[in-house]
Amino acid sequence: MDETPKKIIVGSVNRTTLSKQVVESIIQLLNSGQMKPGDKLPTEMELMEILNVSRPVLREALSSLESLGVITRKTREGTFFNNKISSHPFSIMLSLAHDNLQAMVEARMALELGLITIAAEKISDEDLKRLKQTIEIIENSKDQNYGEADIEFHRIIALSANNQIVEGMVDSLIVTLVKINSEIKVREQERTIEHHMAIYKALEKRDPFEAFHQMYLHLDYVRHKVLKNLHEKKD
Template identity: 30%
Template sequence: MGPLDKLQPIDITPSASEKVAERLMGLIASGNIAPGDKLPSENELAKALHVSRPVVREALRGMTMMGVVQTRQGGGSYVTDLKPNRLMAPLSFVLSLQDYSLESLFTARTVIDGGLAAEAARNVTAAQLERFAELVEVAYRTVGDAVAFRVADVEFHELIGTAANNAFLDQVSRSLYSLAVDQRRKASEIPGVLDQSARDHDAIVSALVARDSKAAEAAMAAHVAHIRKTTLDVLAGADPIPFRIR
């Protein structure tokens, strides 16, 4: 018995393509169609579901945008590896199009990044702790070079997500980090700002070394609060919030 034998005909409605996608997503979620499997042809799906090929094609297009399906060279649609970073990619795009207040962004970062830091304290490996120590040294060494500091800062925050061992939260955190980059870049050029960030990184890593989840969460929350304040200072007298975050 193949996966198509489990399909039931659906009515043709204005949302027929969505129903096709939902039916296929159900088969994937249940394990009847696995990551990497080739999907039946558009014609086979259309016959099984009693819809037109354009309806199937539209459903597959939507699933492709979601990162669930991909077209490979030589033809045919396949289920992707379904890894979180692929499935969460649309989130970054959606967030970049929306109007959010800076306050809501930093509130979200406090919750997500703080939670990740707490998880990192529980799950961080010895090798990761060594790299964290190196990144703290880099932070102190590059407080006079904003570009170099920002490069290391990206790795620092990504390593927090990796150490937390929660791929979904990690991807959300990376999406939030990418917002308001221009404003944070300007803030990083204010004297003293990077010195504070270096100390913040040091405090976070100290909590990770101690495997103290509460201290790690608190240290990350303090770090985000400092970033929020300096970013708002840069915007003082400029564009009022809420504004479009870019």
């Protein structure tokens, strides 16, 4: 019987792997509840000792966390966990999918349909007033150039959900709106007003089911219109 031990092959632990492990360990401080958003992290020397890593590895990990919007390093004050999620990770995903319009439209639908149900419960009278103003701007538009008011309508709804976890996604949502708007060559002003007004009325009644339904009708209409234009371009 051959008792020659099997040769075990494992990848060597390199600096990049160590850096990722440090990133995960620091994020775990939040996940475990040991630290909270806004808290100040231990000093570099303390983190090096706690994590048993060198200064270059730690600094590489901190740079990654900062670029992801998890932490902020302040000169003379130290390093702090951010209170809000950064939009950067979502912006990266959108950049990778910049030529996949269908994926962007579907991502927008998934995000906005979730946000509007929460917004229906939380939206303030002031936000409703601002929403109505965007509709009035669209109504008074003489040259079909109401793209900014259209985007502002959706931004107000997204932010009125008032949720720190998804708030960072809103900027990325606006990026998709700008991209999608750029693909709409022929605007239908009366249809836009009709859809926006129906959404507004559902929010005014604080009715999440009706708000979801009206937003779905609107976004589904936009989706088919944009994708139809896209297919016509390819033909």
